[in-house]
Amino acid sequence: MPLSNNKSPAATDIYTISRLNREVRTVLEEVFPTVWVRGEISNLAKPASGHLYFSLKDSSAQVRCAMFKNRQSSLRFEPENGMQIVARANVGLYEGRGEYQLIIQSLEPAGAGALQLAFEALKQKLAAEGLFDEDHKKLFPLFPKNIGIITSATGAAVRDILSILKRRYPAANVIIYPTLVQGEGAGIEIANAIKRAERRKECDVFILARGGGSIEDLWAFNEEVVARTIFDITTPLVSGVGHEIDFTIADFVADQRAATPSAAAELISPDSAEVLIKLKHREEQLIRTQKQTLHNYQSRVELLSKRVPHPQQRLIELIQRTDEYSMRLKHQVEKQISNKKMAMTEIAGKINELNPAHKITQQIEKVNVLEIQFKKSITRSLEKAQDEVSSLSQLLNTVSPISTLERGYAIVTEPKTNKIVTNTKHLKSGDQLRIRLASSEIDSTVDSIHEK
Incomplete structure (x- = not known):
């Protein structure tokens, strides 16, 4: 304010330059907390500190800018003089020179x-x-029978996906719904391809994919029509657009996002090798259960046999009949186990040609039916034996059970594998054997082999 009448102003009315600049800076920061500006880079400087200093200008004005090193981690390009950019910045004042400037928070090419x-x-x-919202996300099937791929029919993405599916899950049927993935009209075409695939009801899951590129290249996947189409379908969809650092609107709407097209293929396909391992484990569990069940029923038969009194001749007939039932049961179990092993081997051989979900379910159901039939067969045989034992219990006073082993039989096994030795084809001198008798076991060594 101009002075008049030669009067001096009060000391509190006089600003120092520092105070003036400081208060102006405060006003600027309050009035312009964050702004977006567009302009051309000029006078770009990159000192050893790592900070960037430059001017932004248009046809009639310019402003100084500073972008500090800790804000440059988000830069996805190298700023250069003459480049048109869009910046998000805070308006401030460099108090040392009294010049207002922009403190850049983020920087991107203008487009x-x-x-x-x-x-x-x-x-x-x-x-x-x-x-x-997560509430709208759909679950993927464990073993999809038909997989739909919505992408360019000639791009690298579809080749990568097909390669992954062929290696991991060759049993699946793959249907490609070709579409533009960039350029004018690509968004509408992608949406139409998704709708077409949904209408045909051919697939259990969709992969929406495209290789990497700039934000302009990927923009079709950011269009609202694509997002709303993905949201409206009932078939689960995984997006695999761009690279790991690329995010599109389609990624957020999809039921699940994969970092790349290859990752999307791995996400929805089970590994056939892992399925075979689990199937083999299931087979081993079933065999152990059947052997234990047979052993329990044999023990029960032996216990009941001990309660049967004589006459001796009738007792011998009963024991022989019990042995016969036991051998029949053993033969039946061994035959069932052999059949199941053959079936499992066949499944393992055809797993790359058949649908694991369907075949695994079939085999599990078949095993369950065989297990029920097996238990019913044992129960009927034991009930019949018990009825005969009960009718003789009033006539017989003592019992002298003779089990298979007590009658002089023995079981020869290999200690390392616990497999029963039925012939000498795979034996050689020096092999270790274990001989199981009625109440003890003998470890022995093969000295020589005599064929009969």
């Missing part, structure tokens, strides 16, 4: 910057409508 603004706006809109 990408505009697209990024549109991306964020659509993302917020759809999120507010609930299109990204």
Whole structure:
């Protein structure tokens, strides 16, 4: 304010330059907390500190800018003089020179910057409508029979996906729904391809895929029509668009996002080798259960036999009949186990040609039916034997059970594998054998082999 009448102002009315600059800086920061600006880079400087200093200008004005090193981690390009950019910045004042400047928070090429603004706006809109909510996410089938791929028919993405599926899950049928994945009209075409695949009801799961590229290249997957189409379908869909650092609106709406097209293929396909291992484990469990069940019923037969009194002749007949039942049961179990092993071997051989989900379910159901039939057969045989034992219990006073082993039989096994030795084809001198008798076991060594 100009002075008049030669009067001096009060000391509190006089600003120092530092105070003036400080208060102006405060006013600028309050009035302009964050702004988006667009302009051309000029006078770019990169000192040893790692900070960036430059000017942004348009046809009639310019402003100094500073981008500190800790804000440069998000940069996805190298700034250069003459480059048109969009910047998010705080307005401030460099007090040392009394010049106002922009403190840059993020920096993008002008085209990408505009697209990024549109991306964020659509993302917020759809999120507010609930299109990204976890409640709407659908589960993927464990063993999909038909897999649909929505992508370019000639791109690298489809080749990568087909290669992964062929290696991991060759039993699946793959259907490709070709579409443009970039350029004008690509968004509408992608949406139409998704709708077409949904209408045909051919697939258990979809893969929406495209290789990496710039934000402009991937923009079709950021269009609202694509997002709403993905949300409206009932078939589960996994997105595999771009590289790990690329995110699109389609990723947020999809039931699950994969970092790359290859990762999407691995996400929805089971590993056939792991399925075979689990199937083999199931077979071993079933065999152990059947052997234990047989042993329990044999022990029960032996216990009941001990309660049967004589006459001796009738007792011998009963024991022989019991042995016969036992041998029949053993033969039946061994035959069933052999049949199951053959079936499992056949399954393992055809697993690359057949649908694991269907075949595994079939085999499990078949095993369950055989297990029920097996238990019923044993129960009927034992009930019949018990009835005969009960009718003789009033006539017989003593019992002298003779089991298979007590009658002089023995079981020869290999100690390492516990497998029963039925012939000498795979034996040689020096092999270790274990001989099981009625009440003891003998460890022995093969000295020589005599064929009969």
